[in-house]
Amino acid sequence: MAIATINPATGTTVRTFPELTEAEVEQKIGVAHERWRTYRLTGFDERAECMRAAADLVEKEVDHAAQLMSTEMGKTLASAHGEALKCAHGMRYYADHAAEFLADEVLADPSQVGAERALGRYQPLGVVLAAMPWNFPMWQVMRFAAPALMAGNVGLLKHASNVPQCALYLEDVLRRGGFAEGCFQALLISSGKVEAILRDPRVVAATLTGSEPAGRSVAAICGDEVKHTVLELGGSDPFVVMPSADLDRAVATAVDARVQNNGQSCIAAKRFIVHTDIYDAFTEQFVARMRELTVGDPFDPATDVGPLATEQGRADVEELVDDAIAAGATVLCGGRRPDGAGWFYPPTIIADITRDMRIFAEEVFGPVASLYRAADIEEALEIANATTFGLGSNAWTNDKTEKERFMADLYAGQVFINGKTTSYPELPFGGVKRSGYGRELSTHGIREFCNLKTIWMG
Template structure:
């Protein structure tokens, strides 16, 4: 069997890759387990140094990796370069801080005992990663976990096999031992068998909530730890005192980054009555000014959707919303050109329970809701099964922080678009998943937090209550 890598801007086949067959899959799992037995004992300073090397490899080959991402999934080239740099940043970050985050913690306990909390690696961790940020999603998993002493096995999205191979090569070139990071080019139907394999000790997934439920069910039956970063329908709340020029400028960026294909993109724009008309007019004008075109062209703002079927699904959601009473202010029809292009689209007057109200729209489509006041804005922001990110826009920063605390989300930003940062925990609540990536929290997700009790006076009485 083979996997084709296809350029969504042209429909051309870039390259064909052989799938990992069942025998090869088992062999790679065995090699990963063997590699872990040695890797876990490698001094963390060495692991950190190798991560820094990986960051250097990324920066030295930025153009090559950026063009690979752009050709495989359509990301505008400037954004692809920024993604490579962000991957290097996360390598640098854990290259500097991993030892600090994982050092033993001496905890005051019984006066006649020394009690320590240690953080020890678990073993081979399976990472099931999406196509929309084909390098970043992988590196934000790999950097902390390889630093912690785990080994990684990557099941990447089927439309970015070239990115999957390139990432494995990066770690090899950086000096990581063979099989500490392995790519499995397998079909999604094989994931369950991999999770059930005794050699896999944990699973992390970034993807849809449907995929998350399936992975969690299988991993739960095997009593294996999971981290799930799932979909989002992030609210972008505009209050009456919002700095309008900055708000509109950032709103466009927050909706259209990665051609609108981001879990943490602003998708529902919730605007109070007093500034609703002004916001809609200015926002629609700025959305219309964005350039749709060849993602390899430096002037392009929006490239193609990553696959034709994803464009079809997005358009169906828009059409159904309009049929139920929504109004198209801009866009709303696929671009009449070769490739899977969808234009910047603005939908208002969205009825309750329409797809644009209840579902995640994974593309350059913004829905705008009119609300009477701040309280109604918060209520609408939380009226979703998702809970990944949210932002609020206001001139009053104290008010902004108060509103941010009211959001039912894992991330809340005031006067800034929602984004990930290696220094801060990243993840969601509700149907957006659980667990955290990045920062200290992320490196401690797949470790054994072990209590070690050293009794220093054996003659003392012991408390036998559990």
């Protein structure tokens, strides 16, 4: 894929960028490695001052940042504004809490290990490569960059090839915030150059958010090199609705959860599993609300759903929907691309899905909802867990016993009861099964790229 800004609402190429040569990549790795030698010795206060200054810039420039995101990957302008402000919040969160999260851990009774003093100390690992996706082109990056930089690491960013201006903006805003040259660099490269970077001894760890095949590749290379990785590889999140739920709230949230970011979110609800007693009522409202959504120009305030980010992405969605239709699934709304320019796809609901359909097992990265009927909580849980993914999950119920069952038995990295799965700096984020491993955000996210060094003093 060319490194270029291609407006997904029109399909036109706005700007192209040359790929870095091998020599240029080598030079940037060298700069990062040399910078880490001194940056790791800086204090939390100095790092926090730079991070807060960068957050101030993001807030001041929110309109510009939002326009970049909407132009490059098609999210609505309102959504892009929210993403930029979320970045600033995450930056301040780690500026405020890094020293606390990485404080020495002192043993209550060092005499148990024959010491006068024993402690665990968190220290940065070094140069970390981040391979990031286009769907949240600033937030995905910053939720790595903010904790990594506050911990004393330095970062190299291999961003998706269709959001180069977002990548360069993030590098620039951190530099203008006060981070020294080499602390955070965007590498405008194709995926073919990633392996050499991962195998470079100066690069000590990697994090990737993206597809399962990409995760497998990075994990295999880093496993061969014995380097630490954090992987977030997508999901097919269940959204379970039981009879005791507030049906109106559940339906409204279901619509938002499915079409957020034009349906292109790893933690978007994708499989809607509804108890048979309320299935018809839920379906009637769900279909009506999805039909009401406005698909169009992401810069138009009236637009609810913009285009898919890439032409191939729309083709992938169409392929899954067409396969289900051919195998006997029922389309309750949507299901056909509109005429005209751009990579638009309508909000769609598919019912009567069987397990031999690809849509049952594969993640649909677009505004397509799969609808299932469950006879009871046992069947609802069985359907919910019948996936190779395990990132997020949602359950709607006001029954205390059912809440406990869902918290205990939904097999996922996150369970949201009576609410939409989302990410917060304050909460750990990550998955199980083929959704990946490791955690981002919260205390756990900043510690992922630290060496917990045991110190014993006699």
